[in-house]
Amino acid sequence: xxxxxxFQKAVNExxxxxxxxxxxxxxxxxxxxxxxxxxxxxDAWGGPLGVTQGLYTKFGDRVMDTxxxxxxxxxxxxxxxxxxxxxxxxLMFIDFMGVCxxxxxxxxxxxxxxxxxxxxxxxxxxxxxxxxxxxxxQHSQGLYPIFTHIPGLKVVVPSTPYDAKGLLIxxxxxxxxxxxxxxxxxxxxEGELPEESYAIPFGEANFVREGDDVTIVAIGRMVHMATExxxxxxxxxxxxxxxxxxxxxxxxxxxxxxxxEKTGRLVVVDxxxxxxxxxxxxxxxxxxxxxxxxxAPIQTVTPPHTPVPFSDYLEDLHIPDVAQVExxxxxxxxxx
Numbered sequence: 262x263x264x265x266x267x268f269q270k271a272v273n274e275x276x277x278x279x280x281x282x283x284x285x286x287x288x289x290x291x292x293x294x295x296x297x298x299x300x301x302x303x304d305a306w307g308g309p310l311g312v313t314q315g316l317y318t319k320f321g322d323r324v325m326d327t328x329x330x331x332x333x334x335x336x337x338x339x340x341x342x343x344x345x346x347x348x349x350x351x352l353m354f355i356d357f358m359g360v361c362x363x364x365x366x367x368x369x370x371x372x373x374x375x376x377x378x379x380x381x382x383x384x385x386x387x388x389x390x391x392x393x394x395x396x397x398x399q400h401s402q403g404l405y406p407i408f409t410h411i412p413g414l415k416v417v418v419p420s421t422p423y424d425a426k427g428l429l430i431x432x433x434x435x436x437x438x439x440x441x442x443x444x445x446x447x448x449x450x451e452g453e454l455p456e457e458s459y460a461i462p463f464g465e466a467n468f469v470r471e472g473d474d475v476t477i478v479a480i481g482r483m484v485h486m487a488t489e490x491x492x493x494x495x496x497x498x499x500x501x502x503x504x505x506x507x508x509x510x511x512x513x514x515x516x517x518x519x520x521x522e523k524t525g526r527l528v529v530v531d532x533x534x535x536x537x538x539x540x541x542x543x544x545x546x547x548x549x550x551x552x553x554x555x556x557a558p559i560q561t562v563t564p565p566h567t568p569v570p571f572s573d574y575l576e577d578l579h580i581p582d583v584a585q586v587e588x589x590x591x592x593x594x595x596x597x
Contacts, residue, residue, distance in 0.1 A: 266454040268447045271422035272312050272387075275429035276349060278458045280320050283347060286433060287323045288313060289334050290351030290387075294326040309353050310389075310448060335361040335386065339369045339438070342384035347433055354396075355388040355404045355442065369438040370413030381436040385429070390418075391444040391482055391532055392569045392580050401569035401576075403481070403533040406542070408440045409509040415439045415463055416510040420484040422452040424507055427461030434460060444482045444532075464511035468520075472500035475526040475590050478517055478543055479503060483530040483562075483581060490586035499594055509539055517543065518551050525556035526593040530586055535563040560589040 266274075280286045294305045294317045305324070307314025317324040327334035331352055338350035352358060358365065365386070372380040392401040409416045415437055419425040425443070432439040469484060470491055479487035484505045491501035502520050506513055521527050527547050531540040540561040548559060562581045570576050590596075 262457075263453045263455045265451050266422055268422045268425050268443070268450045268452075269310070269312050271426040271454050272429060272443060273315065274454070275426045275433070276313060276316060277319070279430055279433045280316065280323060282458070283433075285345060286347045286349065287325065287341070288316060288320075288349050288351065289325045289327050289338050291327055291329055291353060293317065293351055294324045308351050310445065312443075312448070313351065331357050332361040332364060336364040336368075338384050338386070339364050339382060342369070342382045342438070343372065343380060347383045347385075349385045349387060349433060352386055352388045354400045355390045356399050356402050358388065358404065365408070365438070365440075366411045366414070370411050373437065374413060382438050383433075383436045385432045385439045385441055387429075387441045387443065389445045390442045391446055392564075392576055393446040393482075395573060395576065396445075397571040398568035403531075405440065405442050405509055406533050406538045409512075409539065409542075410537075413437065414510060415508065416442065417463070417508050418442045418444075418481040419507060420444075420447070420479075420481050420505055422450065422454045424461060424467070424505075426454060427459050428463075428507060430458060431460040431463060435463070442481070447482055450485075461507070463508045464513050465507070466513035466516040467505040467507055468516070469503040469505050470501060472502035472524065474500045474524060475502070475528060475594055476517070476520040476524045477501050477503045477528045477530060477586070477590070479505060479530040480509065480539055481532060483532055486581060486583050487530050487586055490583045490590065493583070494587060494590055497596060499590060499596055501590060512543075514546055514550070517547065521547055521551050522554045525554055527555070528560045528562065528586065528589045528593060530562045530581055530589075532564060532581060535561065535566050538563060557593040557595070560593050562586055562589050
């Protein structure tokens with residue numbers, strides 16, 4: 262049975278149901294168990310934005326507070342994963358992964374390959390991404406392309422409560438390391454959310470909207486920008502097909518190519534940077550594999566190649582918006 266719930270509730274419920282189902286699932290992170298019984302509060306804070314709130318009360322020591330040392334607790338999570346547990350490590354912001362790169366891309370990502378497929382590392386690293394939260398340059402980046410680049414890692418970027426729950430459950434059950442990226446601006450977003458447990462397979466894109474004139478591939482929060490733009494463009498007679506990859510590694514290349522083969526036009530909308538980002542990667546893939554299907558040059562919509570500004574006004578200008586998506590579509594369809 263489905264009901265309306267938030268993105269944040271979806272993540273919490275996925276963790277709750279998987280911890281109930283599998284006793285080897287544990288949570289590690291900063292303040293996930295902190296704050297209990299302080300100032301009259303009988304529950305833990307549940308991380309910086311309260312996403313895991315209620316789980317410490319229910320599961321006790323399986324929800325573990327860690328020091329403010331990403332290299333230490335990510336290393337501990339990776340080690341625990343090789344020894345029979347299924348840790349879900351909450352690393353507050355993806356911006357902080359720089360201090361634990363070795364544990365992620367030189368250890369967790371490599372074990373299966375270094376030991377002839379005999380080693381498994383079922384660890385999930387949950388982390389917040391994206392601008393728009395007034396968190397400035399060091400807490401607002403969309404660095405998922407860095408992890409997409411590394412063989413051995415799976416990278417998930419959900420855009421809706423439904424996808425967040427199903428993909429997180431799949432992540433926890435997967436036997437490889439997963440980087441699970443949650444856009445902090447989406448936490449309060451509401452959508453349909455089934456009460457029962459379900460898993461969404463990796464590498465299967467979601468066709469958010471069907472159309473014949475242009476394909477828009479959008480990732481994470483940008484799916485909602487693309488949807489609003491498509492609604493506006495439909496009034497002008499332009500029918501957009503929106504493809505949400507949901508995972509950047511594995512990437513559902515076949516669904517993207519199938520859509521471009523039908524529409525002949527491609528716009529890629531992504532909040533990560535323009536250099537070596539997902540927009541550039543997807544554009545390159547389509548140009549290489551579907552060049553003869555294209556009726557117009559590929560357009561990408563990304564932030565500028567600058568850090569996220571601290572100024573509210575400049576931050577809003579930094580983030581790709583609906584008007585930019587509309588302009589890109591008009592350019593490729595010749596309707597401008």
